[in-house]
Amino acid sequence: xxxxxxxxxxxxxxxxxxxxxxxxxxxxxxxxxxxxxxxxxxxxxxxxxxxxxxxxxxxxxxxxxxxxxxxxxxxxxxxxxxxxxxxxxxxxxxxxxxxxxxxxxxxxxxxxxxxxxxxxxxxxxxxxxxxxxxxxxxxxxxxxxxxxxxxxxxxxxxxxxxxxxxxxxxxxxxxxxxxxxxxxxxxxxxxxxxxxxxxxxxxxxxxxxxxxxxxxxxxxxxxxxxxxxxxxxxxxxxxxxx
Amino acid sequence: xxxxxxxxxxxxxxxxxxxxxxxxxxxxxxxxxxxxxxxxxxxxxxxxxxxxxxxxxxxxxxxxxxxxxxxxxxxxxxxxxxxxxxxxxxxxxxxxxxxxxxxxxxxxxxxxxxxxxxxxxxxxxxxxxxxxxxxxxxxxxxxxxxxxxxxxxxxxxxxxxxxxxxxxxxxxxxxxxxxxxxxxxxxxxxxxxxxxxxxxxxxxxxxxxxxxxxxxxxxxxxxxxxxxxxxxxxxxxxxxxxxxxxxxxxxxxxxxxxxxxxxxxxxxxxxxxxxxxx
Numbered sequence: 001x002x003x004x005x006x007x008x009x010x011x012x013x014x015x016x017x018x019x020x021x022x023x024x025x026x027x028x029x030x031x032x033x034x035x036x037x038x039x040x041x042x043x044x045x046x047x048x049x050x051x052x053x054x055x056x057x058x059x060x061x062x063x064x065x066x067x068x069x070x071x072x073x074x075x076x077x078x079x080x081x082x083x084x085x086x087x088x089x090x091x092x093x094x095x096x097x098x099x100x101x102x103x104x105x106x107x108x109x110x111x112x113x114x115x116x117x118x119x120x121x122x123x124x125x126x127x128x129x130x131x132x133x134x135x136x137x138x139x140x141x142x143x144x145x146x147x148x149x150x151x152x153x154x155x156x157x158x159x160x161x162x163x164x165x166x167x168x169x170x171x172x173x174x175x176x177x178x179x180x181x182x183x184x185x186x187x188x189x190x191x192x193x194x195x196x197x198x199x200x201x202x203x204x205x206x207x208x209x210x211x212x213x214x215x216x217x218x219x220x221x222x223x224x225x226x227x228x229x230x231x232x233x234x235x236x237x238x239x240x241x242x
Numbered sequence: 243x244x245x246x247x248x249x250x251x252x253x254x255x256x257x258x259x260x261x262x263x264x265x266x267x268x269x270x271x272x273x274x275x276x277x278x279x280x281x282x283x284x285x286x287x288x289x290x291x292x293x294x295x296x297x298x299x300x301x302x303x304x305x306x307x308x309x310x311x312x313x314x315x316x317x318x319x320x321x322x323x324x325x326x327x328x329x330x331x332x333x334x335x336x337x338x339x340x341x342x343x344x345x346x347x348x349x350x351x352x353x354x355x356x357x358x359x360x361x362x363x364x365x366x367x368x369x370x371x372x373x374x375x376x377x378x379x380x381x382x383x384x385x386x387x388x389x390x391x392x393x394x395x396x397x398x399x400x401x402x403x404x405x406x407x408x409x410x411x412x413x414x415x416x417x418x419x420x421x422x423x424x425x426x427x428x429x430x431x432x433x434x435x436x437x438x439x440x441x442x443x444x445x446x447x448x449x450x451x452x453x454x455x456x457x458x459x460x461x462x463x464x465x466x467x468x469x470x471x472x473x474x475x476x477x478x479x480x481x482x483x484x485x486x487x488x489x490x491x492x493x494x495x496x497x498x499x500x501x502x503x504x505x506x507x508x509x510x511x512x513x514x515x516x517x518x519x520x
Binding site: 114115117118120121122123124125128132133136137214215216217 | 313314315348351352354355356358360362363364365366367375376379380408409410411424425428
């Protein structure tokens, strides 16, 4: 126990790195998912082809292999050495962004056709239709799956252990080697990962609740802490009808 | 409401002017097929500017397809549609015509609005936003101007107290009246009404029809209306077209079509509609 308390700053450092990788990965994956997801719904074949190639390439390759390429192979080919942190975030973002792009694409396609027809009747351009009507409605649909992906991404940050970045996994294993306190060390690591995941899930749940409110779907409990439970599936229409 | 508040005075000039000496809408040998199914079969008809035409007929007879072609939600298979004396389903290309491109359609459908059977309000916006977003972003009105106009139009449809409500908080009839306000906010010269009361509970139908009567009486918007509300059709329309199997079976003044139909198909159809309690 004293050992754990003494080593607490190292755990915090590792946790901080894991959080940085997670947040960096989320930002990059989100931008890629939105960009390629929207491109995958366009009428012209070219953006759809680009989106398909991106998704199929990076969905099919493990983030670890991408990271090895960026850190070990790229310098041999180009003589250009990426910063480890940057390469790790790039690998994670590219990988999870490919999954996210499919979520974005399918959520956009799930917006009822009648909504799109209403935007045609109002003579909106494609960009106006996307920004004002389609994406705000698709957003609520994306969030539950984004919640999964965010946690997946956080757990996938542990691959940086293999390029010797001192994240939470690396620190835990290092402390095990130094002390032999295998069970306590991994219990702490377990708890810290779990805590980060819970914070992420809570954040996504808040976004989900807000998105559903904007679509006029209010949980029967009327909000509060119960509103953070998984929302009821159907019959979400409440309010006065005269 | 003063007369200057009515949409009549704010309807933008445009295709209506050039059509002063000819029909506003011309269907020329229009064919629409979905796969092997022929929905419109070499259809010819004209609509004059300011005219209100009701399309009746059994389901599958092609009425709704006509509105969807005019709203550019479908493309013609053969033939062409002109509006205001200029090609609409097609665009000039070289010395001939080519199927209209998306940017050409966007330019040409400005003057057309549509109200749908299922309202199709945007659930991610309040009632006010539903009415003002397209005027702001598509017509370039200022937010204040568009908001004031939205309130005006929502007053007109009797929902002045619901501007900040959410569509899901409204009844079907109220939602449809918002949809009418939303279409009017774009200052259409042609308004397409696609079975706008068919999805409503019977007690809500009258409120929507009253609003449309008011629009018909106080504006010179050209209206094409697909409906099973024969009383309404008789009141507001100048002409009724009876469709059957993608062709016009009979056309005439509402008093003649409803009072003294000539064609057997018209008689059978009107009888079946009456028996179904419409």
